[in-house]
Amino acid sequence: MKNKNVVLGFMVAVAIVLQVLESFIPVPLPIPGGKIGLANIVALIVLIKFGAKEAVVVTLIRAILGSLLHGGFVTMIYSVAGGMFSVVTAILLYRHSKYTIIGIGVMSALMHNLAQVIVAIILLNNxxxxxxYPILMLVSLPCGALTGYVSGLVLNKLK
Amino acid sequence: MALRVNKHDIILIVFTVIIAVLFMVLFNLYLYKGVATGVEIHYDGKLLESYSFDKLPKEKTLEINTDIGYNIINICNNKVSVTNSSCNDKVCNGFYISKPNQVIVCLPNKLVIKLVGASEVDSISY
Structure with a gap:
């Protein structure tokens, strides 16, 4: 694709918008740390449409710029760790497993939360x-399934 | 692509629910045992302040100010919640903890609020 970098740049922009936007969406449950993970939709689309390397780069840039725009340095550490864990999980599952995009979305969300919990344990020494984590696991199910499903919807339209 | 879950997805989801519920039950049985008698406020991995409930009034609001920002902590009937914070996501706001070893974590402000049980408070409220 000739204008691949343009499309990928656009994907980064969309992912940043989604990341910032979702912090304004109140999670209607009394649970700690609930986020939908909308930016993962973009990561999954880029992974399937372009490839693993592109998905990693888009996720990394999204996590860094998104946190700088809305958050800060501490947020960036969690965002990068979670993003990288989840995108690598998605890549491995997309290549080597029989999960559908919904299962991949769920597993990505689980790994995203796991990465953030591990980083928090290390950084906060607690x-x-x-x-x-168990609560976050349960939250990952609907959120991950939703991101996976939406990615599938968009990919079907892109064909 | 077909947007329907397959057998593998279902197994993943069921397995996740089982593991999560199992750990929640285990935490409730073995970790959150007893009655909370005090609260510890940790900042950046270090103990910042600690309070024993019996030395506090029934309802108290604490303001924790650090280099990063602020968190408003409400203590009411031995239940602790964060009512406001300076961060953007505010995921730690709006729910309370009431049992020993339960924590509220505020990642952007590097804050961990932890409840302690009877035996632990004696050693910290010197």
């Missing part, structure tokens, strides 16, 4: 943060 093992009790791990008690958040």
């Amino acid at each position: 093992i009790y943060i791990v008690t958040y």
